[in-house]
Amino acid sequence: MSRNMKKMEQKQIQELIEKAIGMMDYSYVPYSHFHVGAALLAKNGKVYGGCNIENAGYTPSNCAERTAFFKAVSEGVMEFDAICVVGGMNKIMKEYAAPCGVCRQVMMEFCNPEEFQIILATSKDQYEIFTLKELLPLGFGPDNLNK
Ligand code: THU
Numbered sequence: 001m002s003r004n005m006k007k008m009e010q011k012q013i014q015e016l017i018e019k020a021i022g023m024m025d026y027s028y029v030p031y032s033h034f035h036v037g038a039a040l041l042a043k044n045g046k047v048y049g050g051c052n053i054e055n056a057g058y059t060p061s062n063c064a065e066r067t068a069f070f071k072a073v074s075e076g077v078m079e080f081d082a083i084c085v086v087g088g089m090n091k092i093m094k095e096y097a098a099p100c101g102v103c104r105q106v107m108m109e110f111c112n113p114e115e116f117q118i119i120l121a122t123s124k125d126q127y128e129i130f131t132l133k134e135l136l137p138l139g140f141g142p143d144n145l146n147k
Helices: 010-026 064-073 101-110
Strands: 034-042 047-051 080-089 117-123 126-131
Touching (some): 010 034, 010 047, 010 080, 010 126, 064 080, 064 101
Parallel strands (some): 080 117
Antiparallel strands (some): 034 080, 117 126
16 A cells, blocks of 8 residues: 555445445446446545446447446546446446456556556455455556656
């Protein structure tokens, strides 16, 4: 853990897990039936929920994580501490639903990879926390264009 990384409180982790689980109810998944819910914690304390939204054209589908990020960014909020992601076929959370590569790249745009926490859960008390850097090593981000 890096020196300035905030250790998340158990209560906050559980709140994010609960919010992410609840977001699966809004998933629009007539094609995959794979529900994904996300809860994105901004540095200002606000939590943005996201769900996956599929499309008959398939490629316009949006992941839960990006839904949450784009909701926040579209309201001018661009600093984040953590995201919780849950998912499963017909909402049955059998294993961790890890963010896809595109979502990891979107996180890279707005988050410090050494500090941003990604909470993967299958229930309120079964979870693991990763940094973005762990899930996206050697990521390419805005800093690479500022040198
Ligand atoms: N999905 C997400 O919402 N997040 C991810 O990171 C992985 C995949 C969604 C996309 C699609 O609606 C469904 O899960 C099956 O791929």
